[in-house]
Amino acid sequence: MRSLVALVCLAAFATAGRGADDPAKVFEDRIAPIFKSPDPSSCVRCHLAAVDLKNYILPSAKETFLALRDQGLIDLEKPEDSKILSLINRGAADPKAAGLISAKRQKAEYEAFAAWIKACAADPAFRNAPKPEKPPVLATKPVEVVRQARKDRVLESFEKNVWSLRFRCMNCHTEGTPQNDKLVKEHGERVAWFRKGGPEATLDYLLASKLIDLDNPEKSLLLTKPLGEVKHGGGIKVVTGDQGYKAIRAFVEDVAAIKAGKYAKVADLPAKDSGPKQFGTEAWLKIEKTPDAWGDKLLTVYVYAWDAAARDWEKQPVATSDRVVFGKGKLWQHTVTLLADAGSDRAKTWAKGKPALPPGKYLVKVYVDGKGKLAKDWKATLGADEFAGEIEIQAQWREGYGAMTVADASRAKR
Ligand code: HEC
Ligand code: HEC
Structure with missing residues (x-):
């Protein structure tokens, strides 16, 4: 009789143990549904791919805990400071998120993980679990890949x-x-x-x-x-x-x-784009009197500004454009795109206001794709082999089709 009472008590204790604070129970109730949901997690608001909260969840509470702990994503001393929580909560306070379905989902995900991590941290069986010989592995992508898809x-x-x-x-x-x-x-x-x-x-x-x-x-x-x-x-x-x-x-x-x-x-990622920043403009450059050899070929220009202090042309082009020459009309014209290194004063000014070049002296370097190099290989670029001449101009760089800056190809020097 006594042993039966003891048994009943034990059973009651075990059930109580599987209450609100039991990591396995919290996991089952709140984390597993995220794992099983066919919907993408809230991460998609800022990550086009490569990241999903499901990647941080394994089939059981124990495996998930061990994997997250192993990766330093859980803080057992201060559960609320766990890195996984800050990953989940990024941008939660952004007013742009208010009302979005993903914001609601984000809140639910955050609360579920916060409750579960708290339960794990409070449970000695989890807290003190030794590091397994083969720790469970998360299906997360390298941070570079995550970055690329942000x-x-x-x-x-x-x-x-x-x-x-x-x-x-x-x-x-x-x-x-x-x-x-x-x-x-x-x-x-x-x-x-x-x-x-x-x-x-x-x-x-x-x-x-x-x-x-x-x-x-x-x-x-x-x-x-x-x-x-x-x-x-x-x-x-x-x-x-x-x-x-x-x-x-x-x-x-x-x-x-x-x-x-x-x-x-x-290794799957494309080469890093280290070129200058580009700023589209409505300033047109026209090259008149183009020689017959340039006719109907793709012509690329690089424009260099005059550096008065150095009494020389700047080393890097400040604008570029390209287009096929209108052979019959002996004419080439197109809008120019301005170039400035990221972080430079020019880039900052152009990013803030309307990108434009000041009037002054400029050098237009012309490259003509005479052999159709780019049609064969779209990644190729024109260089010294395609250099066709340079033209010094006084430019106004006014905007609009009716106010083009003009260069005379008959004055081109090689
Ligand atoms: C509001 C936008 C936003 C949301 C939502 C978001 N992230 Fe991010 N995430 C970022 C930004 C921005 C960075 C880059 C931060 C940096 O480099 O400082 C980043 C970086 C990361 C990184 C790279 C490592 C690191 O610590 O910076 C991981 C991994 C990551 N996020 C995972 C997630 C997961 C998982 C979710 C969903 C649960 C998520 N993110 C939701 C914006 C977001
Ligand atoms: C002179 C005006 C004009 C210019 C310049 C122009 N387009 Fe178009 N474009 C149109 C017209 C008109 C249509 C609608 C008819 C059609 O589908 O072709 C169109 C349709 C399109 C469509 C299909 C849109 C859709 O949803 O069906 C794309 C994509 C497009 N243009 C890309 C471009 C790009 C890229 C450029 C510049 C590099 C460009 N166009 C320049 C007039 C122009």
């Missing part, structure tokens, strides 16, 4: 590669411009894809649109339309290997690889 980084690459092209697309696609208003009437909202809201709104739109082909990025409409491979209301606006092509191609390839989870290790 939305703020993709946005930065988008601004540099695609957003800076909008003047090359002559505002036909820039929402809220008179050019675009007219085209929207004819073709509908879809032509207004450079959104009024700015780069982030445009990136969000493109990621949700059909303009990027994730399976065959080089077949993305974002590329095939301006190439004229697919009939395009704006005609041919880029050719294979030119600056616009390179920029759009690099961007769609990266997005497709991120979305498809093709980046698993550091």
